Amino acid sequence: MAQWSEGYVTEVEYIADCFPELAPAHLDLALLHRGIAFPDTHAGFNYLELGFGQGITLAMLAAAQPQGRFFGNDFNPSHVLGARALAESARLDNLTLFEDSFAELAARDLPPMDYIVLHGIYSWVSAENRGHIVALIRRLLKTGGVVYVSYNAQPGWAPKAPMQRAMMEFAARHGAETLAERFSAARDFLQSLSRAGAAYFAHNPVAQEQLDGLWDLNDAYLVHEFASENWVALHHADVVRDMAAAKLSFAGSSTLANNFPLFSIPPEIAALYQSAEDPAMREMIRDFAVNTQFRRDIFVRGARHLDATALDGGYRELRVALRRPLADCAFEARLPVGTVNLDCSVCEPILAELAKGPRSVAELAALPGLAKVAPSTCVDSVNLLLCLRYLVALQPCEMTALACERTQAINQAMMTRAVAGRYVAALASPLIGSGIEVDRGDVLFLAPVLQEHRCRSLPGPRCSGPGSA
Numbered sequence: 001m002a003q004w005s006e007g008y009v010t011e012v013e014y015i016a017d018c019f020p021e022l023a024p025a026h027l028d029l030a031l032l033h034r035g036i037a038f039p040d041t042h043a044g045f046n047y048l049e050l051g052f053g054q055g056i057t058l059a060m061l062a063a064a065q066p067q068g069r070f071f072g073n074d075f076n077p078s079h080v081l082g083a084r085a086l087a088e089s090a091r092l093d094n095l096t097l098f099e100d101s102f103a104e105l106a107a108r109d110l111p112p113m114d115y116i117v118l119h120g121i122y123s124w125v126s127a128e129n130r131g132h133i134v135a136l137i138r139r140l141l142k143t144g145g146v147v148y149v150s151y152n153a154q155p156g157w158a159p160k161a162p163m164q165r166a167m168m169e170f171a172a173r174h175g176a177e178t179l180a181e182r183f184s185a186a187r188d189f190l191q192s193l194s195r196a197g198a199a200y201f202a203h204n205p206v207a208q209e210q211l212d213g214l215w216d217l218n219d220a221y222l223v224h225e226f227a228s229e230n231w232v233a234l235h236h237a238d239v240v241r242d243m244a245a246a247k248l249s250f251a252g253s254s255t256l257a258n259n260f261p262l263f264s265i266p267p268e269i270a271a272l273y274q275s276a277e278d279p280a281m282r283e284m285i286r287d288f289a290v291n292t293q294f295r296r297d298i299f300v301r302g303a304r305h306l307d308a309t310a311l312d313g314g315y316r317e318l319r320v321a322l323r324r325p326l327a328d329c330a331f332e333a334r335l336p337v338g339t340v341n342l343d344c345s346v347c348e349p350i351l352a353e354l355a356k357g358p359r360s361v362a363e364l365a366a367l368p369g370l371a372k373v374a375p376s377t378c379v380d381s382v383n384l385l386l387c388l389r390y391l392v393a394l395q396p397c398e399m400t401a402l403a404c405e406r407t408q409a410i411n412q413a414m415m416t417r418a419v420a421g422r423y424v425a426a427l428a429s430p431l432i433g434s435g436i437e438v439d440r441g442d443v444l445f446l447a448p449v450l451q452e453h454r455c456r457s458l459p460g461p462r463c464s465g466p467g468s469a
């Protein structure tokens with residue numbers, strides 16, 4: 001390990017993926033679901049990503065949200081070079097990238113932030129670095145600001161701890177030249193142990209499942225996941241305590257279904273969950289109930305609860321679109337609690353209307369086909385469809401118009417990468433205000449279409465109608 005790496009992997013670059021759950025519009029939606037106020041982004045906002053990796057998420061956001069000023073740090077110069085090249089080719093004048101460690105970033109003169117996000121960081125760095133992160137949040141987050149922090153969680157991740165240790169020990173003694181080769185060999189070693197009947201796997205079926213899952217990971221992911229010296233699976237209650245030092249309180253989850261006990265807590269455990277008064281205790285019950293492996297927590301500095309009028313207004317103005325073809329929206333669907341059957345009488349008209357284009361919830365509630373349905377039932381159905389990822393929340397119309405040209409520039413850059421055979425996992429969407437996951441094949445398929453069309457020739461977003469005036 002290089003000296004500056006502080007126990008983190010630097011030999012292999014991280015994967016160039018995009019995580020739309022870090023987008024302000026997505027975080028705001030999760031807060032709306034929890035009835036908590038979120039920053040007003042119309043007049044501009046500041047956003048900081050700690051440890052941006054390849055910077056794809058951050059670049060997509062900067063392209064699709066021209067009213068925002070985006071900042072990020074990563075101490076790996078290869079990551080910073082790659083992210084800066086993308087930012088330059090997409091002409092992102094609202095994105096500033098620092099080649100800083102978390103400790104070094106503290107010395108920067110940065111503006112107060114509305115959002116601070118860190119994905120895939122907190123349970124891979126040392127306790128000292130977690131302390132630097134909390135100190136940065138304490139100093140930089142505005143009152144009312146939002147933090148997203150994801151981490152490997154207890155108890156679901158726990159069976160991996162002995163495996164991670166065994167892989168580290170094996171890889172340290174293996175003669176292969178590259179880290180990827182050593183960890184690939186370490187994975188094979190665990191499989192040999194299991195096949196030879198090692199009781200650990202026989203007694204822990206989940207560990208065996210997790211071991212089998214390691215073959216789905218590419219080399220870069222495998223080493224970034226397992227080769228950190230500071231690897232740990234965290235209890236939510238400990239993260240709550242850490243964040244309290246930055247005056248933050250837990251506000252919800254970026255995994256939308258988790259904001260609704262009905263969708264995310266098994267019915268047999270619902271009474272136990274509801275009986276716990278302390279939110280951290282509730283989350284612990286959740287984590288045991290569904291054996292959580294990974295958490296995407298949202299914290300706020302000062303939780304302001306929306307009254308009924310504000311909540312109603314927030315939903316009426318919420319604009320949504322289909323995120324998959326209508327034919328792929330099954331009426332029997334899977335949630336963490338099991339299979340749910342959608343109420344066709346409500347969901348069918350909603351989905352059919354959205355197949356024509358984006359709509360606000362107020363517009364959907366006013367559909368003739370929903371005349372006999374209470375507005376709250378329409379909101380509940382939209383929320384369920386959002387949790388199922390059939391729908392996606394959109395950013396305000398005026399932002400979409402501003403973002404069109406900019407997203408075109410970054411999408412051209414992604415196409416150039418795809419044509420050159422490079423890994424591409426997202427395109428920027430001016431509608432949702434962030435990147436949206438695609439694969440390289442999709443990008444190559446879309447390339448001629450994207451090249452031919454300019455934003456002005458695309459149908460403009462529909463902004464008229466109740467709720468979006």
Ligand SMILES: C[S@@+](CC[C@H](N)C(=O)[O-])C[C@H]1O[C@@H](n2cnc3c(N)ncnc32)[C@H](O)[C@@H]1O
Binds near residue numbers: 015100101
């Ligand atoms: C698992 S990757 C996640 C990257 C990105 N957030 C994403 O989700 O694509 C962790 C990142 O944190 C960076 N990192 C680790 N320790 C760091 C430190 N002490 N200071 C700054 N960056 C660090 C690594 O270089 C790496 O890019």
